[in-house]
Amino acid sequence: MIMLFIVPAVAQNVGEVPDIRSPGHGSDIPSKVSRIDIIYDIPEGDPYGYFVLFDTNPGHTFDGLNPDGEYVTRRSFTSPDFAEFQPDDVAYYFHIAAADGKGEIGPTVTAGPYRIDVVPPSDVGVTAPEVTSVRTVTLTLRAEGASEVHISNVAHGEGGRWKNLTGETEWELSPGRGEKTVYVRFSDLAGNTADTSAVITFVAGDVDGNVVLEPGDAVTALQILTGTATDKPNPDADVNGDGRIGTEEAVYILRRISDRTY
The missing domain is CATH 2.60.40.10 (Immunoglobulins)
Known part of the structure; x- marks a missing residue:
């Protein structure tokens, strides 16, 4: 009024x-x-x-x-x-x-x-794990003067969603292995924006969830296949999207170790 x-x-x-x-x-x-x-x-x-x-x-x-x-x-x-x-x-x-x-x-x-208000948010930043083997990660967000945040796996302001800014939020990384860029855009009440991003390396096939790909992951994958595994596996270690851990994961793990890549 x-x-x-x-x-x-x-x-x-x-x-x-x-x-x-x-x-x-x-x-x-x-x-x-x-x-x-x-x-x-x-x-x-x-x-x-x-x-x-x-x-x-x-x-x-x-x-x-x-x-x-x-x-x-x-x-x-x-x-x-x-x-x-x-x-x-x-x-x-x-x-x-x-x-x-x-x-x-x-x-x-x-x-x-x-x-x-023509001044965009300042002191913007996002803190994320550098390496992970789970798809859902915790992002710590900061921005002076911002009220909303847009997070995306595609680009700044595209392919994501706006939400009220809080100090931490959960975010799901895109499919596939290797480096993932998370794009973060902050906005104030007037619509002024400021951008930042974080790069996260996703380790695929990490069955035991210790963020290191090693022969033990292949062994555990085969134990799961035969029903002899004693520990609960990391569900995000599924590399072919069939919802199971087994032969494909064991083969993938051994190849990646041989290539020394994630």
């Missing part, structure tokens, strides 16, 4: 300016659009023009003897481009007062706040 502050009139021939609104900005809602468009209706009386001003003071009043701001005759006004000041969620207010033909000024009416 727009806040309106009305100061007692100086002139008796013009009333307060009614129905002040911004087509592109909601009151008290952060926006990265750095110019504010304002329109308003004609007040009662006989207005010849309007004194208008944008600033950060919600209590501004036009002085009848030496009014500041600009004098316009139209029923619309656009703010300066506040982007040059790099506002980081700064509240701006629009002040207006009608003037009659004698130059006397009516009541000052103030609309706002209109919050402008």
Whole structure:
């Protein structure tokens, strides 16, 4: 809701300016659009023009003897481009007062706040395990000034989902072995974004889950096949997607060890 502050009139021939609104900005809602468009209706009386001003003071009043701001005759006004000041969620207010033909000024009416934010989140980062043999990993996220985060295995802002930013979140890596890039995009309430990423190496075929591919993994795979295994296997060691650990995994493990690759 727009806040309106009305100061007692100086002139008796013009009333307060009614129905002040911004087509592109909601009151008290952060926006990265750095110019504010304002329109308003004609007040009662006989207005010849309007004194208008944008600033950060919600209590501004036009002085009848030496009014500041600009004098316009139209029923619309656009703010300066506040982007040059790099506002980081700064509240701006629009002040207006009608003037009659004698130059006397009516009541000052103030609309706002209109919050402008053109500064993206800062100090962004993601901490993840460098090497893993499980598909679901824990990501530790940080970003100053961010409210949401988008995580993806594809690219920044693509193929993932937005969620409220928390300190930690679980994430499932893409299929296959080797290096996996997790793309992280942070956003603030105004929609400014900042990107970072993490690279994680996935060790396929790690049956015992110790993040090292070794002959014992092949032995355990064959024991599972024959029903003689005593330990519960890592389910993400399944390399061919059949939902089982067995011959294919044992062969894969021995080949990878021979090649010294993951």
